[in-house]
Amino acid sequence: MSNNVRTSISHTTRWVVKIGSAMVTRGGQGVDLQAIDRWAAQVHALRAAGKEVVIVTSGAVAEGMLRLGWSTRPTALHELQAAAAVGQMGLAQAYESVFQRHAMRTAQILLTHDDLSHRVRYLNARSTLRTLLLHDVIPVVNENDTVATEEIRFGDNDTLAALVANLVEADVLVILTDQQGLYTADPRKDASARLLSEVRASDPALAGMASSEGGALGRGGMATKVRAAQRAARSGAATLIASGSELDVLTRLASGEELGTVFLPDQAPLVARKQWLASQLHVAGRLHIDAGAARVLREQGRSLLPVGVRGVEGQFQRGDLVAVLAPDGAEVARGLANYGAEDARKIQGQPSHALPALLGYEDEPELIHRDNLVLI
Numbered sequence: 001m002s003n004n005v006r007t008s009i010s011h012t013t014r015w016v017v018k019i020g021s022a023m024v025t026r027g028g029q030g031v032d033l034q035a036i037d038r039w040a041a042q043v044h045a046l047r048a049a050g051k052e053v054v055i056v057t058s059g060a061v062a063e064g065m066l067r068l069g070w071s072t073r074p075t076a077l078h079e080l081q082a083a084a085a086v087g088q089m090g091l092a093q094a095y096e097s098v099f100q101r102h103a104m105r106t107a108q109i110l111l112t113h114d115d116l117s118h119r120v121r122y123l124n125a126r127s128t129l130r131t132l133l134l135h136d137v138i139p140v141v142n143e144n145d146t147v148a149t150e151e152i153r154f155g156d157n158d159t160l161a162a163l164v165a166n167l168v169e170a171d172v173l174v175i176l177t178d179q180q181g182l183y184t185a186d187p188r189k190d191a192s193a194r195l196l197s198e199v200r201a202s203d204p205a206l207a208g209m210a211s212s213e214g215g216a217l218g219r220g221g222m223a224t225k226v227r228a229a230q231r232a233a234r235s236g237a238a239t240l241i242a243s244g245s246e247l248d249v250l251t252r253l254a255s256g257e258e259l260g261t262v263f264l265p266d267q268a269p270l271v272a273r274k275q276w277l278a279s280q281l282h283v284a285g286r287l288h289i290d291a292g293a294a295r296v297l298r299e300q301g302r303s304l305l306p307v308g309v310r311g312v313e314g315q316f317q318r319g320d321l322v323a324v325l326a327p328d329g330a331e332v333a334r335g336l337a338n339y340g341a342e343d344a345r346k347i348q349g350q351p352s353h354a355l356p357a358l359l360g361y362e363d364e365p366e367l368i369h370r371d372n373l374v375l376i
Contacts, residue, residue, distance in 0.1 A: 005198060005262060005264065006256040006257070006258055006262065007256045009171075009172055009238055009240070009253075009256070009262065010253070010254055010255055010256035012051075012171030012172050012238075013050065013051055013052060013171055014051070014052045014054075014133075014168060014169070014170045014171050014172070015046065015051055015052070015053050015054070015170060015171065015172045015173075015174060015254075016053075016054045016055075016056060016161055016164050016165045016168065016170045016172070016173045016174070016237075017039075017043070017053060017054070017055050017056070017174045017176065017250065018055075018056040018057075018058075018157060018158065018160075018161035018173070018174065018175045018176065018228075019039060019055065019056070019057050019058065019059075019176050019244060020058050020157070020175075020176060020177055020178070020244065021058040021059050021061070021062045022177075022178050022244075023035060023176055023177075023178070023244040023245075024036065024057060024058060024059035024062070024091070025059050025062040025063055025066070028062050028065065028066065029066070030063060030066045030090075031059065031063050031090050031091060031094045033094055033098060036094055036095060036098045036099075037098050037101070037102075038248075039055075039250070040098050040099045040101070040102045040104065041102060042248060042249070042250035042251050043055070043099075043102075043104065043138060043250065044102045044103075044104060045250075045251045045254075046250060046251065046254055047104070047136075049254060051254065052133045053138060054129065054133070054138070054139045054141060054164060054168055054170070055095075055138060055139065055140045055141065056141045056142070056157055056160055056161040056164055057091065057095070057140055057141070057142055057157075058142070058157045059087065059091050059142075060083075060084045060087040060088040060091050060142055060145060061073065061080060061083045061084050061087055061145060062087065063086075063087030063088075063090045063091055064082070064083030064084055064085065064086035064087030064088070065083050065087070066087075067086050067087065067090065068082070068083060068086060070083065080145055081145055081146050081147070081148075083145075084145030084146050085145075085146040088110075088142070088145075088146065091142070092108050092140070095108075095140050099138060104136075104138055105136070105137045105138065106137065106138045106139075106140050107132050107137050107138070107139050107140065108140055108142075109125070109128070109129065109139050109140065109141040109142075110141075110142055110143070110144035110146075111125065111141060111142075111143060111144055111160065111164075112143065112144045112147065112148045113148075113281060113282065115144075116163055116167065116276075116279070116280070117280055117281075117282060117321070119276070119319075122167070122276055125167060126167050126168065129141075129164075129167065129168050130168065133168070141160070141161075141164055142157070142160075143157060143160050156224045158175060158224040158225050158227070158228040159224065159227070159228055159231070159281070161173060161175060161228060161232075162227075162228035162229070162231035162232040162239075162279075163231070163279050165232045165235065165237045166231070166232065166234065166235040166237075166275045166276070166278075166279040167275075167279075169235060169269065169275070170232075170235075170237050171237060171238070172237060172238050172239070172240065173228070173229070173232040173237050173238070173239040173240070174239075174240045174242070174250065174253065175225050175228060175229075175239065175240070175241045175242075176242060176243070176244030176249065177222075177225065177241060177242075177243065177244060178243065178244070178245070179222065179241075179243060180195055180242070180243045180260060181195050181196065181197075181241050181242055181243070181259075181260035181261035182195070182196050182199065182206070182209060182222060182225075182226065182241055182261040183195050183196065183209065184196065184209055185209060186222075195261070196209075196261050197258060197261060197262070198261070198262050198264065199261060199262075199263055199264070200263070200264055200266060201229050201230045201232075201233035201239065201263040201264060201265055201266065202230070202233065202266045206226050206230075207223070207226065209222075209226075222241075225241050226263075229241065229263035230263075231279060232263075232265075233263065233264075233265035233266065233267075234265075234267075234275065234278045234279065235269050235275045235278075235279070236265050236267065236268055236269030237265060237269075238262060238263065238264055238265060239262070239263040240253055240259075240260055240261070240262050240263075241260050241261045241263070242259045242260025242261070243259075243260065246259060273371075273372075274374040277321065277334055277335060277336070277372070277373070277374040278334070278374045278376070280321055280334070282321075283314075283321050283322055283323040283334060284314055284315075284316035284317070284320035284321055284322060284337075285312065285313055285314025285315065285316035285320065285322045285323075285337070285341055286312075286313040286314060286322060286323045286324075286325055287304070287309050287311070287312060287313075287322055287323070287324050287325065287337075287344070287367065287368075288309070288310050288311035288312075288313065288325050288327075289304065289308045289309055289310060289324055289325065289326065289327075289332070290308055290309075290310050290327060291326070291327050292308060293305070293307075293308025293309070294326040294327070294332050296308070297324070297332055297333055297373075297375065298332060298375065301370060301375075302370055303366040303367075303368060303369050303370040303373065304324060304333075304335070304366060304367050304368040304373060305351075305352055305365070305366055305367065306344075306347040306348055306349065306350050306351075306352060306355070306366075306367050307349060307350060307351050307352070309344070309347075309348040309349060309367060310327075310348065310349065311348070312341055312344045312345045312348055314341055315341050316337055316340060316341045317337075317340045317341075318337060318338060318339055318340050318363075319336055319337065320336070320337055320340075321334060321335070321336060321337075322334065322335065322336075322337045322368070324368070324373075331376045332375065332376065333368075333373050333374060333375045333376055334373070334374060334376060335368035335369075335372045335373030335374065336368065336369075336372040336373075337367060337368060338363055338364040338366060338367055338368065338369065339363065339364075339367060343359055344367060346358050346359060347359065347367075352365035352366070
C-alpha cells in the first residue's frame with residue numbers, strides 16, 4: 001500500500017459521504033441522534049480543514065418502519081413509500097437539529113433516478129448542490145422513496161451516492177458500512193478472508209469478492225458498494241469503503257490513515273456532459289453496430305454514422321439516451337440520439353448523403369455525435 005495514495009486523497013477538497021441505514025438507525029432501533037452527532041462533529045472538522053461535504057443518507061424507511069411498528073422491511077412499493085414518508089420527517093429533523101448544534105446549516109435533497117436521467121433536471125440538481133456548497137450548507141441527500149416507482153428507483157443508496165459524486169464532480173466518495181472494507185471473500189463465511197487496502201476500481205476480479213447479501217434494513221451489500229466505486233471512478237473519484245463503527249473514521253481517513261479499502265480510478269475525470277451520459281442506469285433503446293463501427297468508436301473516438309448500424313431496438317425519441325452494442329453484444333458506448341427510433345430504422349446501414357432522400361429531411365449526418373457519446 002502506497003502512503004502517497006492515502007496522502008493525496010487526504011488533500012482533496014470535495015467529499016461525498018454515504019451513511020447506511022444500520023449506522024443511522026442503530027440497526028433499526030430508530031434514528032440514532034448520538035451517532036449523527038458524531039458524524040456532525042467529524043464533518044465540522046472536515047469543513048475546518050477546507051473540505052466541502054455532501055452527505056448521502058439512508059434511514060428513512062428504517063425510521064418509518066419503527067414509527068409504524070413494522071418489524072420486517074416491506075416488499076410492496078406502496079408500503080415502502082409510506083414508511084419512507086413517515087421516516088423522512090424524523091430523519092430530516094435529526095440532521096437539522098444535530099448539525100445546527102455544531103453551527104452548520106443543512107438542506108434536504110430528495111432525488112429519483114428520473115431527476116438524473118433528464119438532462120434539464122440533472123443540470124438543475126447539479127446547480128442546486130453546487131450553490132448549497134458555495135454557501136457553506138451541508139446537502140443531505142436521500143432517494144425520494146415516497147414517489148419513486150419500480151422503474152425509476154435507484155435500488156440502493158450506494159448507487160445514489162456514486163451518482164451524486166458524479167453530479168458534483170467529487171474528488172472522493174466515502175461509503176460507511178458495517179464491514180471494515182472489501183475482503184478477498186465474505187468474512188462472515190470464510191475465516192481466511194483478507195482485508196484489501198488498495199484496489200483498482202476497474203479490476204474485474206472484484207465482482208467475485210463482494211457478497212450481494214445486504215442487511216435486514218438495506219437493499220445493498222458489498223456488491224453494490226463495489227459497483228458504486230466503479231461508477232464513481234468514471235468521473236475520476238476515488239472511493240473509500242470503511243467501517244462506520246470506527247471511532248472518528250472520517251477525520252482519520254481525511255488525515256491519510258490506512259482504514260478500509262480505497263478504490264482507485266483509472267482515468268482522469270470526464271467532462272461534465274460525458275459524466276452524465278456515463279452515469280445513467282437506464283437507456284431508452286439500443287443500436288446494434290457492425291465490427292467496423294465498433295472499432296472506429298473504440299480506437300478513433302469518432303461519431304456514430306448510420307452506415308455502421310445493423311439494428312435498432314426500442315422506441316426512443318430524438319435526444320434520448322441509447323446504448324451502442326458491438327456484434328458480440330458488449331456495450332461499446334452510449335449517447336444521445338439525433339434521430340428517433342422510427343427514423344433510425346429507415347437510415348440504418350445507409351450512407352449519410354442518402355438521409356434526405358430516405359427521410360425527406362436531414363437533421364444531422366450522424367446518428368450520435370461524438371460530443372454526445374461516451375465509451376463504456
